[in-house]
Amino acid sequence: PRQTPHKRGTPLIVRDRVLYMGDVLALVAAETHEAAAEALRLIRVAYKPLPVVVDPREALSAGSPKIWPEGNLLNHGKIRKGDIEEAFRAADVIIENEYRTPPVDHLYLEVEAGCVAPLPGGSYQVWCSTQQPFLIRNNVARVLGLKGESAVRFIQTLPGGGFGGKNEASLDVSLRAALLARATGRPVKLTYSREESLIASAKRHSSIIRYKSGATRDGRLVAVEIEIYLDKGAYAASGGNSPPAFKRATYHSSGPYDVPNAKVDVYIVHTNHPYGGQMRGPGCPQVHFACEQQMDQIAKALGIDPIELRRINGLKQGSRTAWNQRLDESVGLLETLKKAEAASGWKNRGGSPRRAPDGRLRGFGVASCLYGTGNAYSPAEAHLFITSDGKIRVAAGVVDFGQGSKTVLCQIAAEALGIPFSEFSMGAVDTAIDPFGGTSSSSRVTMQGGMAVYRASLKAREELLRLGGRLLEVDAEDLELSGGVIQSKAHPETKVSLAQIADAYVTDELKQIGAADHIPPASVTCKETGLGHPYEVYGFGTQVAEVLVDPGTGEIEVTGVWAAHDVGKAISPMGVAQQIEGGVYMGLGFCLMEEIVQKDGRMHNPDMHGYLIPTVEDVPDVLETIIVEEPYSNGPYGAKGVGEQVTVPTAPAIANAVCDAIGIRFQELPLTPDRVVMAIAKAANGGN
Incomplete structure (x- = not known):
C-alpha cells in the first residue's frame, strides 16, 4: 500500500526498488527498543545500484534515467498573458538571471510520532501529531481495508510544531504503525529519531528559476518570462499531481505587481531525493527570492529607489494580476510599502555609516510579496x-x-x-x-x-x-x-x-x-493559458532588512527587520505579531544557513549538528511588526490569514541588503560565510 492512492505515492514498504534514502524496506515491532534494534541487525538486504537522478532540469532531458515508467515529469503549469516578445522589444531595460534555492527541512522540535491500537469489534484508534486528522483517519481505514467513518477513530495529540511537514510525514508514521497493529493485534507506537526525520520526511522543494524581466525607463514592468524547475523528489506525496508548491510557484512567481505580459512555465520533476512537500508558504519563498532580486536590479539599472519601483508597479484595488484576476478589494500592498518605509527610516538610511566601527559593512534591503488565501481545497x-x-x-x-x-x-x-x-x-x-x-x-x-x-x-x-x-x-x-x-x-x-x-x-x-x-469559492483557471482566479483573496507584505557583513569572515548579522503585513483584520493582534516574528526567523534561516546537503542522492547532514537553524543569538536587535488591515468582505470580521505570507519576503530582503552592503548579487541560497567570502575574493580578483 501507498501513503495515498496516487500511483506515484510514497510506498509504506518498498518491494523491489529503492528510490531515495528514506524508503522503508521492512517494519519491525517489538516490546522494547533493544529487541527491535536486535531484530533490525538480523535483516540482510542485497542492493543492485541504479542510475541516480538529482537535478530536476536534467531529469527532463531525453537521456536521463526514468524514475517512473511514465517519465520524470509530474506536472507542467503555465501562464500565458499578452505578447511578451513585443513587450520585451519595447523595454528599455531587461534583466535576466538564474536563481537556485536548496531543499529545506521543517525541523520542528517534536519529531514525527503516532500510535495505533486495535479495538474490540475490529475498529482502530489512532493518536498522532498531525495537521490533517481526517486525512489520517480515512487513509488508515483505506490501508487496513475498513469501511465506514466509525471504523477508525483519530484523536489529536498536542503537536510540537508543524509548518506543513505534518501533513505527509504524520501519514507515514500512522499508516506504518497501523500495519503493525493489525499484524500483531496489539497497540503500536512509532516514533522517528531526528536522523530518520531528516532523511525520510518531506522537504521544501529545491528550485532552479530562470527569470527575465523587462521595464520601461519610467520604471513600469512590461513583461516577465519565468521558467521554474521544482524538485519533487522520489514520490508525489499527498498533493498528487498538483501539490500546493506547484500551484503557488506558478501564480506567485511574478510577485505582487501589475505585469501586462507574462509567460510562466513551472515543471515539477521527480529525482532520487526526499519528496518535496508542504512547508510554510509552499513555492513562494523560492519564487519571491528571484522576483524581488530582479526588482532591485531593475531599480539600480534605472536609477529608481527600490521602494518607489515597487510602488510604481504594485497591485492595488482594480488591478489585474499576471494571471488576469481583477482585485476588487482588500489589496494592502501599497500601505505595507508605506508603513515599512516609514518604520525603518528608509529615506534616511544614507545617514547611517556604511562601515561600522568594527569594519563590518552595512546594507539595507527591501522585498514585498503576495500570498493567496482561500480556495484551500476543502470546506x-x-x-x-x-x-x-x-x-x-x-x-x-x-x-x-x-x-x-x-x-x-x-x-x-x-x-x-x-x-x-x-x-x-x-x-x-x-x-x-x-x-x-x-x-x-x-x-x-x-x-x-x-x-x-x-x-x-x-x-x-x-x-x-x-x-x-x-x-x-x-x-x-x-x-x-x-x-x-x-x-x-x-x-x-x-x-x-x-x-x-x-x-x-x-x-x-x-x-x-x-x-x-x-464552502470556499472554486478555484477557476484556464487549462491552456493558466488565466483565471486561482485564489479567493491575497495577503500582502513588505519587509525591510538591515545587515552588517564582515568582509573578512563572510558572516552576516541581520541587525534589523521591519515587517508590515496586510492581514485583512487582525482577530488576535498579539497572535498576528507572533506569527510575523516566527515567519521572519524562518525566512532568516532560509536565507543564511538552512540547507539539506546532498550528493548523488545521499544526505550528508542528517542531524542538528550539520543542519543549522537560527537560534536566539540570530534574532535581529530590532524586529518591528506592523499590522496593516485591509478587510475582506468574505472573511470572518474581515480576516484573511497571516501564517504563511510572513516568511516569504524575508530572504530576498536580506539578500538585497547584503548586495547593498558589499555590492555583490547572490543568486543561490543559503548565503553562508564561505559562499560570501569566496564571492568577495572573486570580485577582488576581477571575477576570476
Missing part, C-alpha cells in the same frame, strides 16, 4: 455546544499546532455570540466528535474555519435566545444576548444566565446549539 464545518455548567465549547475539526487557531476561533465565536471569551473552550480534534475541518495549513484555518465558526455562532445565538425565551416566557425576538446574559430588551431585569439555561436543557455533558459550514 470547513463547525459545531457549537453548551456544556452542563453553561460554558460554550467550539468544535471545528482543525488542529492548533502553535499558531493560535483555538484562540482565534473562540474569539470569533465570542464576538458573534456576545459572550465573554473566558466562557469558551476548544479541545483536541477527535474525529468521533468533531466535524470535518480540513487541513490546518495553506493559511485556511482563520478564513475557512473562522467563517464556519462565525456562521455556527449566529445559529447558536438564535438557539440560545429561543431557549432563554422559553424559560422567561418571552418571545425570542424581544430578547438580547450580551455579556453572557439573556435579557428582555424592554425590561432588562427580566434575564437568565447561560448556567440556568444549561440546568434546564443540558441533560448530558453537552447540548449542540449551532452548526454550519463554509
